[in-house]
Amino acid sequence: MNALPVQVTRLLRSGRPAGSSLPIWLTFAGTFAVAAVVVGIGGGRFVTVANLQNIAQRSVALGLVTVGQALVVLAGSLDLSVAYVVSVAALTASLVMAGDPARMALGVGAALLAGALAGLVNGLVITGLRVNAFIATLGVAYILRGAINAAFDNFAGAVPDQFQVLGYDVVAGVPVSLLLLGGVVAGAWYLMHRTRFGYHVYAVGGDAEAARLSGVRPHRVLVGVHVLSGLCAATSGVFLASRLGAGAPWVGPDGGYDLESIAAVVLGGTALAGGKGRLLGPLAAVAILAVLDSVFNFFQADPFLRTLVRGLVIVGAVALYGLRGAGERS
Amino acid sequence: MAASPAAPTSPAAPVLSMHRITKRFFGTTVLRDVSLTCWRGEVHAIVGANGAGKSTLMKVLGGVYPPDGGELVLDGRPVRLRDPHQALAHGISLIHQEFTLLPERSVAENILLGREPRRRLAVDRRAMTEQARKLLTDLDAQAIPTQRLVRRLTVAQRQTVEIAKALSYRPRILVMDEPTAALTPGEVAVLFRRVRQLVARGLAVLYISHRLAEVFELADRVTVLRDGRHVDTREVSAVTATELVQLMVGRELADRESRPPVDVPEPGSVRLAVHGGRGRNLHGVDIEVREREIVGVGGLDGSGRSDLVRAVFGVVPLASGTVEVDGVRRRIRSPRAAIRAGLGYVTADRKTEGLVLPLPAADNALLTVRAVGRRPARAAAAALSRLASRVGLATVLLRRETRVLSGGSQQKVVLMKWLAAGARVYLFDEPTRGVDVGAKAGIHELIRELADGGAAILMISSELPELIALSHRIVVMHAGTVAGELPAGAREADIMLLATGQGAA
Numbered sequence: 001m002n003a004l005p006v007q008v009t010r011l012l013r014s015g016r017p018a019g020s021s022l023p024i025w026l027t028f029a030g031t032f033a034v035a036a037v038v039v040g041i042g043g044g045r046f047v048t049v050a051n052l053q054n055i056a057q058r059s060v061a062l063g064l065v066t067v068g069q070a071l072v073v074l075a076g077s078l079d080l081s082v083a084y085v086v087s088v089a090a091l092t093a094s095l096v097m098a099g100d101p102a103r104m105a106l107g108v109g110a111a112l113l114a115g116a117l118a119g120l121v122n123g124l125v126i127t128g129l130r131v132n133a134f135i136a137t138l139g140v141a142y143i144l145r146g147a148i149n150a151a152f153d154n155f156a157g158a159v160p161d162q163f164q165v166l167g168y169d170v171v172a173g174v175p176v177s178l179l180l181l182g183g184v185v186a187g188a189w190y191l192m193h194r195t196r197f198g199y200h201v202y203a204v205g206g207d208a209e210a211a212r213l214s215g216v217r218p219h220r221v222l223v224g225v226h227v228l229s230g231l232c233a234a235t236s237g238v239f240l241a242s243r244l245g246a247g248a249p250w251v252g253p254d255g256g257y258d259l260e261s262i263a264a265v266v267l268g269g270t271a272l273a274g275g276k277g278r279l280l281g282p283l284a285a286v287a288i289l290a291v292l293d294s295v296f297n298f299f300q301a302d303p304f305l306r307t308l309v310r311g312l313v314i315v316g317a318v319a320l321y322g323l324r325g326a327g328e329r330s
Numbered sequence: 331m332a333a334s335p336a337a338p339t340s341p342a343a344p345v346l347s348m349h350r351i352t353k354r355f356f357g358t359t360v361l362r363d364v365s366l367t368c369w370r371g372e373v374h375a376i377v378g379a380n381g382a383g384k385s386t387l388m389k390v391l392g393g394v395y396p397p398d399g400g401e402l403v404l405d406g407r408p409v410r411l412r413d414p415h416q417a418l419a420h421g422i423s424l425i426h427q428e429f430t431l432l433p434e435r436s437v438a439e440n441i442l443l444g445r446e447p448r449r450r451l452a453v454d455r456r457a458m459t460e461q462a463r464k465l466l467t468d469l470d471a472q473a474i475p476t477q478r479l480v481r482r483l484t485v486a487q488r489q490t491v492e493i494a495k496a497l498s499y500r501p502r503i504l505v506m507d508e509p510t511a512a513l514t515p516g517e518v519a520v521l522f523r524r525v526r527q528l529v530a531r532g533l534a535v536l537y538i539s540h541r542l543a544e545v546f547e548l549a550d551r552v553t554v555l556r557d558g559r560h561v562d563t564r565e566v567s568a569v570t571a572t573e574l575v576q577l578m579v580g581r582e583l584a585d586r587e588s589r590p591p592v593d594v595p596e597p598g599s600v601r602l603a604v605h606g607g608r609g610r611n612l613h614g615v616d617i618e619v620r621e622r623e624i625v626g627v628g629g630l631d632g633s634g635r636s637d638l639v640r641a642v643f644g645v646v647p648l649a650s651g652t653v654e655v656d657g658v659r660r661r662i663r664s665p666r667a668a669i670r671a672g673l674g675y676v677t678a679d680r681k682t683e684g685l686v687l688p689l690p691a692a693d694n695a696l697l698t699v700r701a702v703g704r705r706p707a708r709a710a711a712a713a714l715s716r717l718a719s720r721v722g723l724a725t726v727l728l729r730r731e732t733r734v735l736s737g738g739s740q741q742k743v744v745l746m747k748w749l750a751a752g753a754r755v756y757l758f759d760e761p762t763r764g765v766d767v768g769a770k771a772g773i774h775e776l777i778r779e780l781a782d783g784g785a786a787i788l789m790i791s792s793e794l795p796e797l798i799a800l801s802h803r804i805v806v807m808h809a810g811t812v813a814g815e816l817p818a819g820a821r822e823a824d825i826m827l828l829a830t831g832q833g834a835a
Contacts, residue, residue, distance in 0.1 A: 210430035215444035
């Protein structure tokens with residue numbers, strides 16, 4: 001093995017408790033610093049309040065979806081339906097509210113219910129009908145896509161102006177939407193690292209049969225994480241409706257939230273096989289992707305180049321994890 | 331602390347009775363009308379040869395497999411156990427043969443998995459650590475840090491954690507399936523002392539072991555299973571090791587003549603030699619196989635038999651020791667290196683390890699020669715029909731998808747693969763498992779022909795008649811070493827005595 005990967009892996013490993021998400025946050029700090037320098041050389045200013053708020057708001061939609069995806073992946077499953085759940089929730093919120101400020105709570109409730117239902121269907125198809133998670137959630141994604149594209153061409157319904165506070169307002173320098181993401185992350189972190197349910201998610205993702213033999217009921221855990229993933233995607237949909245003023249069938253798929261959330265989860269150090277990784281790692285990955293976006297926007301770079309660089313970052317990072325794993329085994 | 335049963339029950343009723351339990355898998359009956367009773371304060375050993383149904387019976391008890399027939403009675407009340415969760419709730423705790431620990435979670439999290447102590451909504455981590463430490467201290471294992479990840483523990487430590495976990499359910503019946511396989515003698519002594527304490531407090535222990543010495547040391551009664559049936563239950567004080575082995579093997583089987591080879595060939599030169607082989611489950615193995623010789627390897631599951639051939643073939647390379655093929659020392663670090671050295675390995679599980687099932691049989695037969703190419707693949711392909719006739723496979727079957735062939739035909743395809751590759755040393759692991767009687771005779775004949783043609787053959791078999799019928803010599807393994815060697819025509823009982831660690835050798 002040549003010297004560089006060894007040094008890097010040593011850095012990633014050095015004295016950290018296993019399962020820490022610190023390395024990925026260090027990577028984020030590094031990416032941020034490099035971005036600031038590069039933009040500075042390009043004659044701009046990266047570290048401005050406006051730009052930071054911009055990066056934060058970019059992170060929210062993907063961040064919300066990624067929290068749910070991380071729960072699902074930690075349980076050893078996968079959710080490919082999230083992008084369309086985002087659209088369904090955005091449309092539901094916008095149609096139920098219909099511009100009426102009095103119906104805001106109702107609209108949010110209906111959107112979350114729709115997301116939870118989609119997650120429930122995912123979970124029941126996987127556990128009850130024993131369909132592979134990849135296929136089950138892909139199938140649900142197609143069903144939702146067909147339904148919303150048949151019913152709507154573009155924007156439908158409207159959210160009241162007051163509701164756009166969520167998408168645009170800033171409180172004490174912090175965007176409201178970032179507070180929303182922070183709340184969801186805090187709740188999910190507590191759930192995963194402090195409650196029995198979270199312990200059982202790790203157990204089922206690590207070895208479902210061992211968990212079953214220990215008295216855990218894996219099916220309940222799997223249905224649970226899929227419902228939570230549906231709820232997270234729906235929250236993201238509600239945020240996007242607030243941002244855009246209305247829901248539309250393309251808001252989820254155009255954001256690419258299905259594959260991007262999986263990429264962020266893996267980039268964040270979570271094993272796709274399940275059971276291994278922390279919740280905060282994937283959030284750092286979302287932030288890294290947002291910083292990259294911001295740099296490319298500054299230089300008004302070719303969007304295809306942007307995608308290409310994303311690919312390199314994801315493959316490179318996961319290869320580093322592989323090296324780290326190999327180092328630990330030897 | 332772990333084992334006081336909830337309510338004192340009438341001492342006249344056994345804590346457990348299993349009545350006429352039957353279990354089938356895919357049409358094969360693996361347990362037939364097995365009955366068993368167990369009393370409070372009793373260690374009840376269950377013994378039997380491989381495939382006798384011991385582990386399956388215990389998994390029925392643990393709710394892992396629902397039975398197809400029969401009844402479970404706990405403290406006089408019939409119960410149905412649909413999943414492990416229910417069995418645990420009824421106070422039945424299993425220590426499985428395979429580990430059920432999560433490597434990426436801590437010791438404490440593993441021990442209390444599914445019953446994490448809570449304070450309001452959250453898991454009470456301090457209480458969890460405390461409980462785990464207490465359970466480990468009870469096992470004299472306070473040295474195991476409760477916060478360490480299980481993957482950082484030694485095998486023996488994992489076994490101890492597994493036991494602590496089983497006891498944390500406060501069971502009234504504890505099932506231990508080969509619990510000492512990974513332990514050192516000192517650790518076994520600690521475990522036995524602990525089991526005696528628990529039993530003295532009224533726990534019932536069902537104890538599965540291949541090691542008869544443990545049965546005599548620990549158990550009060552012993553039940554023998556054979557071929558999925560209950561053979562006998564005896565007081566341990568009123569039975570000898572030889573009697574137990576007789577019961578395990580079966581009188582009719584023991585008496586049946588399994589025609590050992592009539593003429594043992596003149597020993598040729600040594601083709602395969604392993605010296606001081608150490609590695610996974612291997613603690614110093616020396617073995618030699620000569621030209622034209624069939625060496626049978628006896629032993630029970632977990633004795634290291636399969637680990638030996640897998641090590642020789644480079645699947646899990648030896649940690650230390652030497653392997654010589656035809657007098658040349660070889661460093662075999664991968665199957666490819668083994669094939670290059672002239673070895674062929676007929677695996678026990680041909681469906682996952684021996685064949686690529688969706689491919690046509692012909693492609694499977696040529697897989698190795700195409701990949702490793704000790705001789706031109708084209709020549710082998712041209713000779714395919716000759717190879718097929720040599721193993722007795724109809725040539726029309728060569729174009730069929732391998733999945734649809736019978737077990738016997740599939741095994742013939744595996745043999746063709748090694749013939750095509752030009753192997754000179756053959757490692758067989760259970761060569762006739764799952765093969766019908768006719769094909770079995772054919773495979774036996776083929777193994778003999780290979781040997782007559784100059785090949786050296788090392789053959790593992792759990793079927794004693796097969797071992798006796800084919801082997802020119804029989805090496806018996808126990809606990810990762812060679813327990814002894816027997817000449818052609820050895821008796822089944824002698825093989826079994828060596829395999830259970832009772833041999834004089």
